[in-house]
Amino acid sequence: MPSHKPRGGSTPKPAKKCGCWFTTLSVLVLAFALLTPIYLYLDARLEQFYxxxxxxxxxxxxxxxxxxxxxxxxxxxxxxxxxxxxxxxxxxxxxxxxxxxxxxxxxxxxxxxxxxxxxxxxxxxxxxxxxxxxxxxxxxxxxxxxxxxxxxxxxxxxxxxxxxxxxxxxxxxxxxxxxxxxxxxxxxxxxxxxxxxxxxxxxxxxxxxxxxxxxxxxxxxxxxxxxxxxxxxxxx
The missing domain is CATH 2.60.120.10 (Jelly Rolls)
Incomplete structure (x- = not known):
């Protein structure tokens, strides 16, 4: 019977997935970087909102x-x-x-x-x-x-x-x-x-x-x- 194995005689290993923790951490770092200057800007001007x-x-x-x-x-x-x-x-x-x-x-x-x-x-x-x-x-x-x-x-x-x-x-x-x-x-x-x-x-x-x-x-x-x-x- 013909073999269904791929050439080379070995089964390919599944590609490693990038950890979702890295993506989550990146999002958190980006959010912090974007929100911090906004917070500092508003915090210095709180008086105008009272x-x-x-x-x-x-x-x-x-x-x-x-x-x-x-x-x-x-x-x-x-x-x-x-x-x-x-x-x-x-x-x-x-x-x-x-x-x-x-x-x-x-x-x-x-x-x-x-x-x-x-x-x-x-x-x-x-x-x-x-x-x-x-x-x-x-x-x-x-x-x-x-x-x-x-x-x-x-x-x-x-x-x-x-x-x-x-x-x-x-x-x-x-x-x-x-x-x-x-x-x-x-x-x-x-x-x-x-x-x-x-x-x-x-x-x-x-x-x-x-x-x-x-x-x-x-x-x-x-x-x-x-x-x-x-x-x-x-x-x-």
Whole structure:
């Protein structure tokens, strides 16, 4: 019978395939090379994307407290009302959609007033007190105390930082502290910088502790809705 073997009497070996890891690595390196200068360019110009400022919000908080004292509900209403007048067009969420928030071991509730790629403004607090880790963030965080007192601690200190009603606790970008809110404490929290990387800190406790997925979904829905709507308005 005729032989079906190829000439030379040996079976050819299949060609070696290039490892897919090499292709993946190349794509990642290319993406990094392309995105890094874009990030650096935008990071140096973040100021032009902001629609709020810490001095403006501090002044507003003090006037709201001066007008309504310890009536925190009225203080919040005063703040949101003035912001909506000065920033028409949907930048301010007028619906008080309170959502539980677990992050860094602390638990409270938040009302998202504004969320975009470079800023968020929320009311955060609790009526019974909490304590936890601030997180190490890609944005500066300004905690305007509307009611109660917040304590903060950094390693090496022997005395707490004390932030009473009307004061501002500025957590600088990239720094971290322990914080505590004794009993009832509410604040107007303003973050400016890169907001999306902060979301992981806000989500982590759901997967490692609470397993409260309905709250996770609601947080994602409201945050995503506000960020996307602001992007459609041209607000980064």
């Amino acid at each position: 629609i709020f400022s810490p001095p403006q919000l501090h002044d507003l908080s003090l006037r709201a407290i001066g007008a309504h004292g310890n009536d925190t509900r009225a203080v919040v209403s005063y703040i949101v009302g003035e912001l909506s007048e000065k920033l028409p067009g949907g930048y301010v969420n007028l619906d008080e959609e309170w959502i539980f928030n677990n992050a860094g071991g602390a638990m409270g509730a938040m009302y998202i007033i504004h969320a975009s790629i470079t800023e968020y403004l929320i009311i955060f607090g609790t009526a019974i007190g909490t304590e936890g880790h601030t997180g190490r963030h890609t944005a500066d965080d300004y905690f305007h105390i509307l009611a109660g007192t917040q304590l903060a601690y950094t390693p090496g200190s022997y005395e707490p930082e004390v932030y009473p009603q009307g004061s501002v606790h500025h957590l600088r970008r990239g720094t971290v502290k322990q914080y505590k809110m004794d009993e009832a404490c509410f604040a107007l929290e303003y973050a400016r910088g890169w907001i999306p990387p902060m979301l992981g800190f806000g989500y982590a406790d759901t997967f490692t502790s609470t397993l409260d997925f309905p709250t996770l979904w609601r947080t994602t829905w409201v945050t995503g809705r506000e960020m996307i709507s602001n992007l459609l308005r041209g607000k980064l």
